[in-house]
Amino acid sequence: MSVKLCISGHPVAYSRSPMLHGYWLEKHGLSGTYGREDVPPEDAAAxxxxxxxxGYAGGNVTAPNKEIAFRAVAEADETARALGAVNTLWFEDGRLHGGNTDVYGFMANLDAGAPGWDTSGGPVLVLGAGGAARAIVYGLLSRGVEKLWLANRTLDRAQALADQFGPRVVPISL
Structure with missing residues (x-):
């Protein structure tokens, strides 16, 4: 049985996902393809x-469609529900499921790159208030960070993200 998988978002021509996932399909002797689907946000829900x-068995979702894909899934994992965004899709019992690995990816990188980092060291600064920042803020707060400064070029965007997480997140303008 051959599976059909893809990375979807807009734009996706830059994505190395087909090369990466194609390698693993081949290495493990799995029959399947992993392609790109350039899906503008206005077409994403459909x-x-x-x-x-x-014909898709699953795939990955990138900007700007993570929130739109979240609304399309029948079931989402805990992290995806907390963020309102998915980056991974698969079918279970004929129903579309979604997950979000962005938090895990950032936190695993932080743990590996700064072994023994400690939340008691004072405030944390996150630069930017886009989709990746949402995952980073969630991950850091989940690990016990008491105060987080969220800096962005536009204060309104930082404030909107801070409002989702409560008083431990303080928006500041760059």
Missing amino acids: FYADFAAR
Whole structure:
């Protein structure tokens, strides 16, 4: 049985996901393809609603469609529910499921790059208030960071993200 997988978002021409996942499919002797689907946000809801009909068994989602894909899944993991965004799709019992590995990816990198880092060292500064920042803020707060400064070029965007997480997140303008 051959599986059809993809990275979806807009734009996706830059993505190395097909090369990376294609390598692992081949290395493990799995029959399948991993392609790119350039899906503008205005077409994303319909794309994910028809994901199975398009022949996909699963895939990954990138900007700017993570929140749109989240709304299309029947089930989402705890992290995806907390963030309102998915970056991984798969089918279980014929239903589209979604997960979010962004938090795990950032925290694992932090743990490896700064072994023994400690949340008691004072405030943490996060630069930017986009989708990746949301995952980083969630991960750091989940690990016990008491105060987090969220700096962004536009204070309104930092404030909107801070409002999602409560008083431990303090928005500041760059």
